Amino acid sequence: MKIIITTVAVFALLLTTSIIMGGNRFNHKEENEHEEHEYKSYSSRNLDVAAVNNANYTEECGSCHFAYQPGLLPEKSWLKIMGDLENHFDENAELEVDLQNELTQYLVQNSADKSNYKRSKRIMRSLGRSDAPLRITKTLYFVRKHDEIPYRIVKNTKEIGSFSNCTACHTNAEKGSFNEHDVKIPGYGRWED
Ligand code: HEC
Ligand code: HEC
Numbered sequence: 447m448k449i450i451i452t453t454v455a456v457f458a459l460l461l462t463t464s465i466i467m468g469g470n471r472f473n474h475k476e477e478n479e480h481e482e483h484e485y486k487s488y489s490s491r492n493l494d495v496a497a498v499n500n501a502n503y504t505e506e507c508g509s510c511h512f513a514y515q516p517g518l519l520p521e522k523s524w525l526k527i528m529g530d531l532e533n534h535f536d537e538n539a540e541l542e543v544d545l546q547n548e549l550t551q552y553l554v555q556n557s558a559d560k561s562n563y564k565r566s567k568r569i570m571r572s573l574g575r576s577d578a579p580l581r582i583t584k585t586l587y588f589v590r591k592h593d594e595i596p597y598r599i600v601k602n603t604k605e606i607g608s609f610s611n612c613t614a615c616h617t618n619a620e621k622g623s624f625n626e627h628d629v630k631i632p633g634y635g636r637w638e639d
Contacts, residue, residue: 494565497622500552506541507549512613514582515622516556517566522578524553565624583609595631605632 495517498504504513516524528550531539541549558566565587572587579585583592592609600606606614613619615637618628629637 492625493563493622494624495558495563495622496556496561496566497620500549502545503549503552506545507539510537510539511610512619514612516553517558517561517563517622518569518582519557519585520559520570520573520578521554521557522576523580524550524557526578527580528553563622581610599631599634603631603633 495515498508498513498515507513519527527534528546531541531546558569561567569582569585569587572585572590573579582588588609600609603614612624615629615631616624617630618625626637631637
């Protein structure tokens with residue numbers, strides 16, 4: 447009788463232990479899945495540039511084209527662009543003075559030379575000290591990253607039209623992600639490097 451009780455007790459102990467251990471293993475797995483989920487939901491760590499966080503900017507500078515993130519060009523470029531909005535790539539993009547000042551300040555404060563995001567830093571590294579390109583698409587970094595895409599695809603595909611049309615190919619550009627896994631070229635499909 448004593449032996450049976452001991453056996454039952456030992457068995458019960460083993461069972462409890464394995465439940466606790468199994469539970470731990472389960473919790474651990476959940477933690478990993480959580481991390482992976484965070485990675486996929488664009489935590490700032492894996493963003494290429496900081497997302498736009500100024501509603502006036504999105505409204506005014508996103509009405510004709512994608513609202514390019516300030517971290518895609520240096521301060522010098524933004525000052526040149528904002529100083530001549532009347533002659534903006536053959537368009538008149540003039541703003542009321544207050545708004546122009548506000549948006550210039552926003553662009554300058556968040557420009558590529560003041561950003562720690564990885565693409566901003568690489569864009570800066572591809573420029574000479576005094577370079578102030580009016581286009582992101584003219585920076586050496588941009589040209590190098592896109593030189594395998596035939597220009598005729600860009601030009602002849604209605605949904606693209608121009609390399610300046612970032613969102614045509616970068617499905618998560620608005621979030622600040624230009625990851626090559628999120629690239630889908632209209633009429634061409636996923637980009638396999
Ligand atoms: C009235 C329409 C219009 C408005 C408003 C406008 N833009 Fe543009 N922008 C254009 C056009 C057109 C181009 C040239 C696009 C192309 O070549 O495909 C352009 C190009 C640009 C480019 C260069 C893109 C490249 O090729 O790298 C930048 C940067 C830019 N705009 C910034 C701004 C900012 C900042 C504002 C807000 C102050 C603004 N734009 C508002 C029409 C506009
Ligand atoms: C015709 C489609 C297309 C357009 C338009 C386009 N891109 Fe890209 N972009 C690509 C492809 C494809 C790649 C991946 C290149 C490679 O590494 O093979 C890429 C890569 C990039 C990268 C590097 C990402 C990485 O993980 O290495 C950045 C940053 C980027 N693009 C920004 C832009 C910006 C900003 C614009 C708009 C001014 C733009 N792109 C317009 C297709 C496009």
